[in-house]
Amino acid sequence: MSVQTENADVGPAAPAVDGDAIGLRTRLAVRGVRVDAPVRRRGGAGPSDDGHLVIGGANATLPLNPASPYVLRDGEVWLGDQPVGLHVTTVARPRFYDLTTADGVPYEQIARLHGADVLATTVVQTCIRYAEADRCRFCTIEESLRDGSTIAAKTPAQLAEVAAAAVRLDGIRQMVMTTGTTAGPDRGARVLARSVRAVLDAVPGLPIQVQCEPPAPADLGAITLLREAGAVAIGIHVESLDDEVRRRWMPGKASVPMAQYEAAWDEAVRVFGRNRVSTYLLVGLGEDPDELVAGAGRLVERGVYPFVVPFRPMAGTLAKRDGAVAPSAELLADVSGRVAELLRRAGMFGADQQAGCAACGACGVLQAAGA
Ligand code: SF4
Secondary structure (H helix, E strand, C coil): CCCCCCCCCCCCCCCCCCHHHHHHHHHHHHHCEECCCCCEECCCCCCCCEEEEEECCEEEEECECCCCCEEEECCEEEECCEEEEEEEEECCCCHHHHCECCCCCEHHHCCEEECCCEEEEECECCCCCCCCCCCCCCCCCCHHHHCCCCCCECCHHHHHHHHHHHHHHHCCCEEEEECCCCCCCCCCHHHHHHHHHHHHHHCCCCCEEEECCCCCHHHCCHHHHHHHHCCCEEECCCECCCHHHHHHHCCCHHHCCHHHHHHHHHHHHHHHCCCCEEEEEEECCCCCHHHHHHHHHHHHHHCEEEEEEECCCCCCCHHHHCCCCCCCHHHHHHHHHHHHHHHHHCCCCHHHHCCCHHHHCCCCCCCCCCC
16 A cells, blocks of 8 residues: 655655554544543634543544543543553643633633644634535534634734733643635735734744635735744645545635645745645545555655644534544554655654644644654
8 A cells, every 4th residue: 555655765764653552543533532621622613623632742632432442541541441551631721711801702712722732723713615515524614603612803912812821821832823714815814914923922932833725826925924924834724635535525625726735835835944834634535545645745845744634524514414434543544654754754743843733733643653
């Protein structure tokens, strides 16, 4: 099943990573655990929800699954009556969740804790692609708005206030700002840039990653605005490199040609630097695994970190309604292991991005696989 990609001979191979540990981590990522995690993400933008845990010192989001064979007890993961050798803690509810802005909005509705030390916000909680015919089938961005757990648009002042409190009270070390896709050609980049500036005025030096769709070709300069505002990394998320999969799973986003993603990634690497740009690749959408790994190899060559994560059938998504299921742990382990090797050989490590999903790593297993 292994694929020889063009960059497979770049640099020396990093030390081998414990395959059993990756296998276990992937089984947990797919099957989840039985535990009552105080910090959890229930839907929202993008493809992940779940409970926030720390496994062996690293952030991990795992499905909270009452039917999982794995249970968290006494700081260990157990399978039946045997501990599996993983030390796990749940992330405590952060203190900033108890605060409210001067205009009466709970901080928790403005930004959320991800893992133990990541502050995450969806600056614009609506998306031009949310009509049922266009919506990404794994996404629930507007459901969390409907259920009242967030607000539609966060102002720069609100974000600055919450970020300052989260750093002061809870030791936040990085921030992720995403947005639903907006109608303008910048796809939300200017709103993100204003937000980054405001947060950095309040918390100088906080590493911030921004995430948006590729700006229109005539507005690629918006990427420079994000860097000039002070963001250290950017995610431009395609989710799949297979056009047929894109049309099936992300009909709205699939209207953006792959060439536009490539132009945006290249411009982002020029502006932010190599391995400061990332994209999600979802395992479990039906894409051929060898093609997925080969495509990830081409991204690595571009300087883009392919953040491989399992598709998760979240409540409230069209995919869940239609009966889609998570990929097998074996498939996730196979793809993650091969992509991690490509990243290690290229010297691209998620942690080097300083902020963002690749730096956090919780939603995938690439960091457990050494990348
Ligand atoms: S990988 Fe991204 S979405 Fe997942 S917990 Fe970390 S910051 Fe949040």
